[in-house]
Amino acid sequence: MYLTQGAEAIVKQEEDIIIKERIQKRYRIKVLDDKIRKERTRAEARLISETRRLGIPTPIIYDIQNFKIEMEYIDGEPLKNVINPELSKRTGELTGLLHSGGIIHGDLTTSNLILKDGRIYFIDFGLAFIDRTIEAQGVDVHVLFQTFESTHEDHEKLINAFYDGYKQKYIHADKVLKRVKDIEKRGRYA
């Protein structure tokens, strides 16, 4: 069963396993394309595991092949459908841990946060990277706030609750929140 087909990868589900495969890009010469897809597949798997070591729930990785990652299917509810201030605060805490650890998720939306057995799982690290700059962290938070604003009526409350959690776990939280306001003005990641 196909779950999604993005610009970069196709994601299939086979029972309780997710198989994510980076697809070939014909505009790139093969030797370069293979290298990029291989590197990104490995980097994604590594970041999923590193995130887990920071204390953030992520899928367990079963296998990595050339362009393919096999991992645990998180059979829960996307936060998109169940978000409330309490869950937003906990997302803030987890994102604070993530950023303290120097990792940027790169596509932090309420569809990529899954609630299962009372825990919030971070999934889809396809655009994740290592970066300790306030700018990168600001963009990460901004992307999440945009999904609050576009899909949830109570977004002000959700944003405030996120701040509460984020501040508890990340020492530079205030700087990041200030940067989020600048990024909003640029209107770039809209």
Next chain:
Amino acid sequence: MKTRILGIEGTAWNLSAAVVDEDDVISEVTETYQPDTGGIHPREASQHHAKYASTVIQKLLENIKSKGIDPKTLDAVAFSQGPGLGPCLRTVATASRMLSLTLDIPIIGVNHCIAHIEVGKWKTPAKDPVVLYVSGANSQVLAYRKGKYRVFGETLDVGIGNALDKFARSAGLNHPGGPRIEKHAKNFEKYVPLPYVVKGMDFSFSGLTTAAKDALENETMEDVCYSFQETAFAMMVEVTERALAHTGKNEVLLAGGVGANMRLREMLDIMCNDRGASFYVPEKRFMGDNGAMIAYLGLLMYRSGSITGLKDSHVDPNFRPDSVEVTWI
């Protein structure tokens, strides 16, 4: 009555003035600065523009007179307000203010990047494209959304054209380097690995340029030129594809002087084909810096009531396209 706008471009190497109306370019006169050695020297380029500004404008005005158009009936004068080299921008702004006062017509400062986009939309069937704008100093992926041209991705350091030129100089190739690199690349034998840097939606060329320079010690010119192109262009095509996926648009427009490169066009064409999107490239005269694009964006702004006025006609070397309120869409 048709609207007729005179536009002057001179942000960097090319001094070019044109008169356009809604349908076409009525006349265009161009004087190109060509450095004796090395790349563009900002002061020398501005001296070039100052030297030729009056001849270029006079010739343009004579051309339109010979087509029965009285310069006093022009509706406005438009000029490149930025981004660009400060000394060049100031020279062209001064000439434009003089013209505005002499002919007693309004002055309109236009954003150079957006002029590239709008002339492309004018001269191709593209309606609402994702734009890859590639020139010496600029490399951006833009698209229109809610009143502005948003920058979805861009270079974190130098523009692709400058990266190509820098590498070309270190390889002993003359300015402009792009066409010479393209020629050498055709005779490649193998790909030499070079850094492929895409961070989020942005890309970077400075590390690639240094690595390519170093690679020349052990690899052939042909192989390094080929590898430089393949790596740098793939980075930009990747971000262009992501912008398509993100915005849900189904057209790509290529703009800027580096858009003359046939390999870059081929890569964009393949990407668009695989996604079922349409790919548009305007004819070459509208790709590099030209006066017609400035005049045409001036025309769009004039018709939608965006007049700059002398008081606000100061130049801005870092003028961002996403700071412009789009009044004409």
